[in-house]
Amino acid sequence: xxxxxxxxxxxxxxxxxxxxxxxxxxxxxxxxxxxxxxxxxxxxxxxxxxxxxxxxxxx
Amino acid sequence: xxxxxxxxxxxxxxxxxxxxxxxxxxxxxxxxxxxxxxxxxxxxxxxxxxxxxxxxxxxxxxxxxxxxxxxxxxxxxxxxxxxxxxxxxxxxxxxxxxxxxxxxxxxxxxxxxxxxxxxxxxxxxxxxxxxxxxxxxxxxxxxxxxxxxxxxxxxxxxxxxxxxxxxxxxxxxxxxxxxxxxxxxxxxxxxxxxxxxxxxxxxxxxxxxxxxxxxxxxxxxxxxxxxxxxxxxxxxxxxxxxxxxxxxxxx
Numbered sequence: 001x002x003x004x005x006x007x008x009x010x011x012x013x014x015x016x017x018x019x020x021x022x023x024x025x026x027x028x029x030x031x032x033x034x035x036x037x038x039x040x041x042x043x044x045x046x047x048x049x050x051x052x053x054x055x056x057x058x059x
Numbered sequence: 060x061x062x063x064x065x066x067x068x069x070x071x072x073x074x075x076x077x078x079x080x081x082x083x084x085x086x087x088x089x090x091x092x093x094x095x096x097x098x099x100x101x102x103x104x105x106x107x108x109x110x111x112x113x114x115x116x117x118x119x120x121x122x123x124x125x126x127x128x129x130x131x132x133x134x135x136x137x138x139x140x141x142x143x144x145x146x147x148x149x150x151x152x153x154x155x156x157x158x159x160x161x162x163x164x165x166x167x168x169x170x171x172x173x174x175x176x177x178x179x180x181x182x183x184x185x186x187x188x189x190x191x192x193x194x195x196x197x198x199x200x201x202x203x204x205x206x207x208x209x210x211x212x213x214x215x216x217x218x219x220x221x222x223x224x225x226x227x228x229x230x231x232x233x234x235x236x237x238x239x240x241x242x243x244x245x246x247x248x249x250x251x252x253x254x255x256x257x258x259x260x261x262x263x264x265x266x267x268x269x270x271x272x273x274x275x276x277x278x279x280x281x282x283x284x285x286x287x288x289x290x291x292x293x294x295x296x297x298x299x300x301x302x303x304x305x306x307x308x309x310x
Contacts, residue, residue, distance in 0.1 A: 012117035022175045026124040029171045037287035
């Protein structure tokens with residue numbers, strides 16, 4: 001561990017804002033790239049299932 | 060095509076959407092676990108345990124996001140262009156889908172590289188942005204990704220859109236060596252490459268190891284995101300085929 005106290009870890013010798021802003025952006029882009037396709041899959045499966053049911057009913 | 064034996068069998072299996080859907084389904088959990096473990100370990104290591112740089116202090120910790128995202132944005136572009144070329148030459152639908160799935164991931168990773176670079180530039184160079192060769196060519200990479208995405212969005216005909224997007228991404232491939240050698244060809248503010256596997260690293264091992272973990276973690280994350288998007292696209296385009304109907308009915 002390079003930091004003695006929690007506040008030292010957060011301020012990063014005055015570079016805290018830059019470091020934490022970068023990591024905030026980085027982590028949200030990573031999480032977004034994993035969560036968005038999963039949501040899209042759910043939606044896609046729902047709409048395709050609805051279409052399939054409709055087709056089965058009309059036959 | 061079956062007569063041309065100089066291409067291995069897996070190449071043609073890759074052309075089958077169903078085979079691709081099944082194999083990515085098997086690969087996903089492993090890559091997902093690896094991506095989470097490596098990225099989380101890498102981030103903790105980078106933030107708390109890597110030693111501070113003697114010149115830049117703690118702002119250099121941004122490097123652990125900046126360098127892997129910049130590497131990945133370029134690798135993703137090359138994959139997109141190669142997949143597009145395979146789609147153009149052999150008319151393989153799955154290759155088109157891979158290229159289509161690459162574009163939004165690559166664009167967001169390029170945004171990450173540019174944003175972390177700008178934030179790192181402020182305390183280091185005193186400026187968020189300079190029109191330096193490396194930064195400008197990286198911005199062009201983002202615009203190329205956006206151009207490819209715009210082409211897919213603008214065309215209703217999927218095979219026409221794939222053709223146009225592949226041609227654009229192949230033309231844009233010329234930008235990749237420009238990004239790589241920009242720090243050597245022009246006098247730039249940007250420092251030369253910090254991460255190589257072939258030469259002795261320019262930084263101490265305890266700084267370099269977390270970077271290696273992050274780079275591998277980013278590649279794992281990319282493959283997970285790519286497989287998720289590819290599977291969605293396979294289901295969407297193959298929705299009329301029997302096996303997708305069965306898959307949906309079984310849910």
